[in-house]
Amino acid sequence: MKSKLMNKILPTVKNPIQYIGKELNSVHKEIKSDTIRYAFAFPDIYEIGMSHLGMKILYHLLNEQEDIYCERVFAPMVDMEEKMRRENIPLFAWETMDAITHFDFIGFTLQYEMSYSNIINMLDLGEVPLLAAERTKEHPFVMVGGPCAYNPEPLADFVDIVILGEAEEVILEVMEAYRKWKKSEGSRKDFLHSIASITGVYIPAFYQVEYDEEGKITSFQPISSAYPSTVQKRIIKDLDKTYYPDKVVVPYTNIVHDRIMLELFRGCTRGCRFCQAGMIYRPVREKTPETLKSIAEKLVKNTGYEDISLASLSTSDYTQLVPLVKNLMEEYKDKGVGLSLPSLRIDSFSIKLAEEIQKVRKTGLTFAPEAGTQKLRNVINKGVTEENLMEATRQAFEAGWGTIKLYFMIGLPTETNEDIEGIGDLGKKVVQQYFQVEKEKRNKALRVTVSTSSFVPKPFTPFQWEPQNTMEELKEKQQYLKNIIRDRKISYSWHEPKISFLEAIFARGDRRLGKVLLKAWEKGCKFDGWDEHFKFNSWMEAFEECHIDPSFYAHRKREYEEKLPWDFIDIGVSKSFLIREHKNALKERVTPFCRENCVNCGVENFDGGWTCYVDC
Amino acid sequence: MWIARLKLIMGEEVRYISHLDLQRAFQRALRRAEIDVAYSQGFNPHPKTSFAMALAVGMTSEGEYIDVELNTKIQPEELMTRLNNSLPQGLQVVQCKLRDKPHPSLMSQIDKAIYTIEILTQGKNDYLDIQLLIEFFMQQDEIIVERVNKKGKKSSKNIRPFIDFIQLEEVQDQLIILKTRLATGSKNNVKPENMIEKLIAFGGKKINYEGLKIHRIDLLTQEGKKLISPIENF
Numbered sequence: 001m002k003s004k005l006m007n008k009i010l011p012t013v014k015n016p017i018q019y020i021g022k023e024l025n026s027v028h029k030e031i032k033s034d035t036i037r038y039a040f041a042f043p044d045i046y047e048i049g050m051s052h053l054g055m056k057i058l059y060h061l062l063n064e065q066e067d068i069y070c071e072r073v074f075a076p077m078v079d080m081e082e083k084m085r086r087e088n089i090p091l092f093a094w095e096t097m098d099a100i101t102h103f104d105f106i107g108f109t110l111q112y113e114m115s116y117s118n119i120i121n122m123l124d125l126g127e128v129p130l131l132a133a134e135r136t137k138e139h140p141f142v143m144v145g146g147p148c149a150y151n152p153e154p155l156a157d158f159v160d161i162v163i164l165g166e167a168e169e170v171i172l173e174v175m176e177a178y179r180k181w182k183k184s185e186g187s188r189k190d191f192l193h194s195i196a197s198i199t200g201v202y203i204p205a206f207y208q209v210e211y212d213e214e215g216k217i218t219s220f221q222p223i224s225s226a227y228p229s230t231v232q233k234r235i236i237k238d239l240d241k242t243y244y245p246d247k248v249v250v251p252y253t254n255i256v257h258d259r260i261m262l263e264l265f266r267g268c269t270r271g272c273r274f275c276q277a278g279m280i281y282r283p284v285r286e287k288t289p290e291t292l293k294s295i296a297e298k299l300v301k302n303t304g305y306e307d308i309s310l311a312s313l314s315t316s317d318y319t320q321l322v323p324l325v326k327n328l329m330e331e332y333k334d335k336g337v338g339l340s341l342p343s344l345r346i347d348s349f350s351i352k353l354a355e356e357i358q359k360v361r362k363t364g365l366t367f368a369p370e371a372g373t374q375k376l377r378n379v380i381n382k383g384v385t386e387e388n389l390m391e392a393t394r395q396a397f398e399a400g401w402g403t404i405k406l407y408f409m410i411g412l413p414t415e416t417n418e419d420i421e422g423i424g425d426l427g428k429k430v431v432q433q434y435f436q437v438e439k440e441k442r443n444k445a446l447r448v449t450v451s452t453s454s455f456v457p458k459p460f461t462p463f464q465w466e467p468q469n470t471m472e473e474l475k476e477k478q479q480y481l482k483n484i485i486r487d488r489k490i491s492y493s494w495h496e497p498k499i500s501f502l503e504a505i506f507a508r509g510d511r512r513l514g515k516v517l518l519k520a521w522e523k524g525c526k527f528d529g530w531d532e533h534f535k536f537n538s539w540m541e542a543f544e545e546c547h548i549d550p551s552f553y554a555h556r557k558r559e560y561e562e563k564l565p566w567d568f569i570d571i572g573v574s575k576s577f578l579i580r581e582h583k584n585a586l587k588e589r590v591t592p593f594c595r596e597n598c599v600n601c602g603v604e605n606f607d608g609g610w611t612c613y614v615d616c
Numbered sequence: 617m618w619i620a621r622l623k624l625i626m627g628e629e630v631r632y633i634s635h636l637d638l639q640r641a642f643q644r645a646l647r648r649a650e651i652d653v654a655y656s657q658g659f660n661p662h663p664k665t666s667f668a669m670a671l672a673v674g675m676t677s678e679g680e681y682i683d684v685e686l687n688t689k690i691q692p693e694e695l696m697t698r699l700n701n702s703l704p705q706g707l708q709v710v711q712c713k714l715r716d717k718p719h720p721s722l723m724s725q726i727d728k729a730i731y732t733i734e735i736l737t738q739g740k741n742d743y744l745d746i747q748l749l750i751e752f753f754m755q756q757d758e759i760i761v762e763r764v765n766k767k768g769k770k771s772s773k774n775i776r777p778f779i780d781f782i783q784l785e786e787v788q789d790q791l792i793i794l795k796t797r798l799a800t801g802s803k804n805n806v807k808p809e810n811m812i813e814k815l816i817a818f819g820g821k822k823i824n825y826e827g828l829k830i831h832r833i834d835l836l837t838q839e840g841k842k843l844i845s846p847i848e849n850f
């Protein structure tokens with residue numbers, strides 16, 4: 001198989017070097033009888049999967065264990081898959097090119113709802129039975145984790161194990177249980193039983209759901225009292241002490257984020273009401289600058305990368321950002337290593353910082369006001385005012401930037417025509433700012449891009465009860481905005497409402513969606529997040545054939561009393577806090593950021609007591 | 617200013633690397649090896665390196681050449697050891713020379729390349745048949761290769777004068793191994809895969825092949841009547 005791949009297939013596909021698995025710092029081990037073989041699978045192509053920080057961490061963490069050999073798996077590109085299917089080559093793991101069906105575990109990371117069909121496709125290509133119930137002792141355990149695992153129910157039929165929260169510790173506990181089980185000659189179920197009560201582990205097969213005639217959940221219970229009725233997510237308490245790889249795989253081919261990623265902290269103190277990451281990753285935990293400097297040093301040495309990117313949600317909230325940035329710049333400026341800050345907030349502080357470290361051309365700067373009016377920004381708790389934006393863009397133009405991207409969401413709760421008009425107005429005001437800056441200072445070319453995505457209500461946010469706009473409503477709003485923005489300096493781009501619709505269905509879906517997923521995959525659905533592969537009609541046929549109304553999931557307003565499919569998961573933030581925040585939203589009432597004032601989101605009671613270090 | 621000229625091996629592991637990716641991988645290795653290389657100016661400074669001849673995707677080689685500009689002098693042996701500790705699997709420096717004066721660019725020095733070519737065939741092969749095929753092939757005055765340039769314009773070129781020799785090394789049931797020397801470089805250039813296509817389609821009885829494995833043995837510079845390696849006279 002390997003020689004067929006090497007000599008016959010690879011010469012004929014796009015970008016073959018991505019499939020070889022011999023990149024710098026990739027791990028190659030001898031496989032012994034007691035080796036646990038773990039396939040870390042990313043349900044998208046190499047270029048995207050290799051950019052993912054979680055994969056880098058877990059790959060090296062697992063490989064630190066002598067008896068575990070973790071390899072990487074990605075979705076082959078469409079041309080490659082075609083050839084693999086024609087030549088009967090099963091999906092293989094990158095390092096050894098061995099078929100994944102021979103592994104002990106296949107762990108998928110769930111970053112995006114639209115990659116679910118790829119999971120089914122990869123299992124099929126890997127000759128692994130699709131349904132968990134059909135797997136025997138010969139087959140691997142299929143495991144999932146990542147942000148979408150906070151509502152794992154749509155995948156309940158396909159996965160054996162769900163990991164909730166940060167995996168660094170819990171995955172090793174699961175591996176330890178596996179070592180014991182392997183010696184014990186027990187059944188598959190015995191193993192699952194042995195890990196079901198580890199904090200952060202959820203075994204879908206051990207739970208059963210009942211629904212009423214409308215389709216709402218009436219009960220969600222473990223099949224035995226041996227299993228917990230709520231599953232708590234895992235968090236790492238001390239990020240300075242937790243494992244972080246000091247070398248990472250350096251790909252040959254271009255990937256989306258081809259640089260050192262320095263994780264400054266986890267969590268977010270801002271509390272935007274639409275943002276799932278802001279809730280599920282609480283509490284905020286920072287790494288010390290000392291830890292970061294030493295990680296950076298090792299990573300530069302071991303990778304040779306020419307760029308360090310400071311990765312976290314809302315990077316500028318890191319309390320020691322300025323000294324850290326200064327130090328890194330000082331340290332690396334002569335070594336040809338640059339610095340980048342991907343997720344900056346809109347404010348003068350960030351502009352100055354960006355200006356200081358800006359080593360690339362002053363082309364693009366991105367701002368995310370999210371909503372067009374102050375009223376709506378209060379609803380979503382986005383603490384940004386028009387003055388902030390105007391001040392920041394003026395400074396950006398004065399510093400010579402010419403391209404400004406503005407990100408908004410349409411379809412947010414309580415949105416009116418005025419809010420849509422507000423988006424257009426903001427765009428125009430930004431253009432005016434440019435013309436107010438002296439000619440000598442400003443960039444010769446101006447380009448303002450207004451881009452809108454459609455609001456998708458997500459589990460564990462204050463908006464989890466809210467309906468999504470219908471596709472018609474979203475399209476109308478996009479058209480309306482398009483008509484308002486009739487300015488040659490502004491270009492408008494938007495997201496395909498059909499994709500947002502499907503995202504909304506799966507984000508808040510329950511177990512019954514499993515059969516739709518299977519049907520859609522049978523109809524050829526995969527790479528749904530990619531416009532050119534997305535087969536919307538096939539999806540709608542699949543819903544129809546399964547007698548499931550997609551609107552029930554996307555367009556229905558939930559009452560606070562309704563049992564939600566993810567209610568059995570405890571993320572630390574309490575439901576009462578989410579309800580309070582939802583009510584505040586409707587009253588257009590702003591909630592201060594944690595930094596300024598703890599608003600008792602529930603995390604302070606999490607996991608036997610947690611202290612958030614807020615200055616109050 | 618110091619210039620190091622390196623001879624490099626590229627193995628199976630990097631057979632499918634593109635030239636651009638190879639350049640980047642090499643530059644990153646220089647940084648890992650903490651070699652004091654000269655950087656280019658501009659927004660994205662990168663180490664100043666220049667390669668002799670891009671190797672096509674899918675080929676391996678034991679004769680690639682790279683010039684690296686250095687700020688400080690370093691012993692060639694040390695440079696080699698440090699780089700070899702930093703290069704990814706499949707890449708290895710086997711020779712290194714240093715000089716302090718500029719030298720004609722590597723690229724302009726290359727005139728020929730020697731390859732071995734493994735043809736994995738579908739049907740069985742006969743040694744004598746293939747030997748005769750090559751002989752007749754080489755007896756032609758003209759071997760015309762059609763090309764289409766980037767703008768879609770067609771042109772044709774006679775490559776016969778640029779094929780020095782084709783030697784039959786080995787014939788097995790489903791494998792033919794040849795050795796050949798072809799003109800390579802900015803003046804005249806024959807791609808080995810084009811030559812092979814012509815050869816196996818020659819004489820009407822087309823050989824069906826499953827795959828080609830092309831290995832570059834060396835790049836050569838014409839010096840008077842002699843052909844030498846570009847590192848020999850450096």
Ligand code: SF4
Pocket residue numbers: 269282283284594595597598599600601602603604612614
């Ligand atoms: S407990 Fe208070 S400070 Fe901590 S995350 Fe919740 S609101 Fe913020």
